[in-house]
Amino acid sequence: MTAATMKDAFSRAEVVSIWPKLDRTLVNNGRRPAVDMPPHLFGAVWDVILQVADATATKPDYAAIAYLTAAASLIGGKRRASPYGLDWSEPCILWCAALGDPSSRKSAPLDHMTKPLWALQDAAKEEHDERKREYAAEVERAKVERIAWQDEVKQLAGSPGGTPPMPTIAVEPEPPRERRTVISDATPEAVADVLVGNPQGVLCYNDELAGWLESFDRYTSGGRPFWLSAYGGRPHAITRKGAGTIHIPFNGVSVLGSIQPDKVVDHLDGANDGLVPRILWAWPDKLPPRPQTVRVDRTALEAAYSRLDHLGWGEDEAGNPCAKVLRLDDDARDVFSEWEISNAANDGEGSSLFASFAGKLGGLVLRLALVAELTDWAFNGGGEPATISLRSLSAAIAFCEDYAKPMAQRVYGDAAVSSEDRNASLLARYIVKNGFRTVNMRELRQHPHKGHLKPLQAKGAMDAAFEVAQDAGWIRPAFSRDGDTVGQPRKDYDVNPAALGGAA
Structure with missing residues (x-):
């Protein structure tokens, strides 16, 4: 066979992939x-x-x-x-x-849209400060009136007749409540205390919502019943030990x-x-990322x-x-x-x-x-x-x-997807995003990859994700040692070229 006929035969030969069929659904996993x-x-x-x-x-x-x-x-x-x-x-x-x-x-967008709420709260602070001064004066007046009433009661001691009732002005008023538009403390007691002075309601803004979700069962005062009530806007009562x-x-x-x-x-x-x-x-x-235009x-x-x-x-x-x-x-x-x-x-x-x-x-x-x-x-x-x-x-x-x-x-x-499949899907998306030709399990546990693959850092999660990805035809072992060294080989895995748009 001449060189020309060999070249022609190779050009017409069917390419057989050494990779198994790639399961492309792994990226989104349904x-x-x-x-x-x-x-x-x-x-x-x-x-x-x-x-x-x-x-x-x-x-x-x-x-x-x-x-x-x-x-x-x-x-x-x-x-x-x-x-x-x-x-x-x-x-x-x-x-x-x-x-x-x-x-x-x-x-960032959540902060942009809630920032004016903080301005409303700050604007109400001046009025609140004035109300506190009025409250201090009312407390002092109540103290004086109470002393006067007590003196009157003393003068009547031992005489027939009823005791004069304490005048309303002698009762110390409730302290003024601060206007609150936004809170972050999600304990039922803290929220309830704010709502006493803000009867129209309030926004609970948590940059990390996981803490709020975890709070449902954290408190003995009834987290879940409180929040079910808070969504319905129903009347609610919280009994605090020693505080009414x-x-x-x-x-x-x-x-x-x-x-x-x-x-x-x-x-x-x-x-x-x-x-x-x-x-x-x-x-x-x-x-x-893109530059801001307006x-x-x-x-x-x-x-x-x-x-x-x-x-x-x-x-x-x-x-x-x-x-x-x-x-x-x-x-x-x-x-x-x-x-x-x-x-x-x-x-x-x-x-x-x-x-x-x-x-x-x-x-x-x-x-x-x-x-x-x-x-x-x-x-x-x-x-x-x-x-x-x-x-x-x-x-x-x-x-x-x-x-x-x-x-x-x-x-x-x-x-509804298992944690192993979700983690493998995350791994597949990360491979595609970065265009990796090879991946190493140890390196993915380190900076700068660790922060992007947090679910895979749990015990056994990385190994399980690699196993699912291998079964789906995304990666295959390519373990090797440097030279004639002894010990554990590098756990490198080749990435299926088809995952990156190439030929397998």
Whole structure:
């Protein structure tokens, strides 16, 4: 055979791969893809959300859920949404979680959208300081009046007749409570103490939401019952040893925070008591770093927050403060009734956690519609709305159908995957992201890889992930020693070229 015929034969020969078939599904491991955040629910605030997304190199999701939670916390107990104007009404309370890997820049957009809440709190400090001075004067006056009353009682000692009652002015007043818009201490006692002076409710903002989730069962005073009550805005009482009982007419706490996907899984196991399925999840795809192109202008956002904060209370028949109830207008009511039937027919699809989440969507739709209606008023002015429009309701329903449901399926579906498969999926994504041709188990346990592969650092997790990846055709052992040295060989693994887009 001549050289020419040999070359021709080789060019026509079938290439046989020495690698097994690559399982490309390992990268996502059945995880539902992220969906885009729909803008219609947000109205005029959407421009600010896009500016924050641009400034933080993130998708709009994180800034959007931060706005929803912050706005809900300012409305709080002052307004409720009712579908039919009868007994059922929902408080303006939202729990939202920003999911993403440690380098997803989750915190920055949340900070942007909650920063004006701190400004509102600081602005109230001057008034609080003045009230403290008034309180000190009232205490001194009460002391003087009490002494005068005591002298009067002494003068009457031994004489017939009743004891004169202590005058009201002799009773020391309660100290003034500080205006709080944001808290981070999630113990029931600490939250209850804040709510006594902030009856409209408050935002519990935790950059690491795992601590809040862990707090449910940490306290003997009843963490889970307290937080279930806090989502419903129900009256609540906490008895403290030696300090009496705190009575809270409106236990209303909106919650915002960030968490990593691998950490949230630990809190989903056995969590189907109705508490975790109340969370609205945002888990967008991570964006690469990029330069900021526009400056964030929070002027309109700050004005809107202030307007929501200054919403007044209604009054009950006895003249006591109570929530004003906004019912759906006639068109919105009919649409909501039809959607409820459709949602109930499909809420059994998927896992039990998702079924529980979907079963609670009626209340979430009403809460989101209330925020949307008052957002439009806060940004655009005019008279305060007395009902919730079809526009706001339709936007809330579309948001839940097109975003909230798919995101919940993404979160709960990830929880259904075994930890070994999740870790192998993380390893596969890390290989593709960095374009590794070889990987070494020991090196992946060290800087700079260790921080990106935290779940794999647990005992046995790295070995299990490598085993799954090898079975899926992603890697194969290529152990070697340097020269004629003795001891354990280097545990190098070759990466299947097909995983990086090449030929195996």
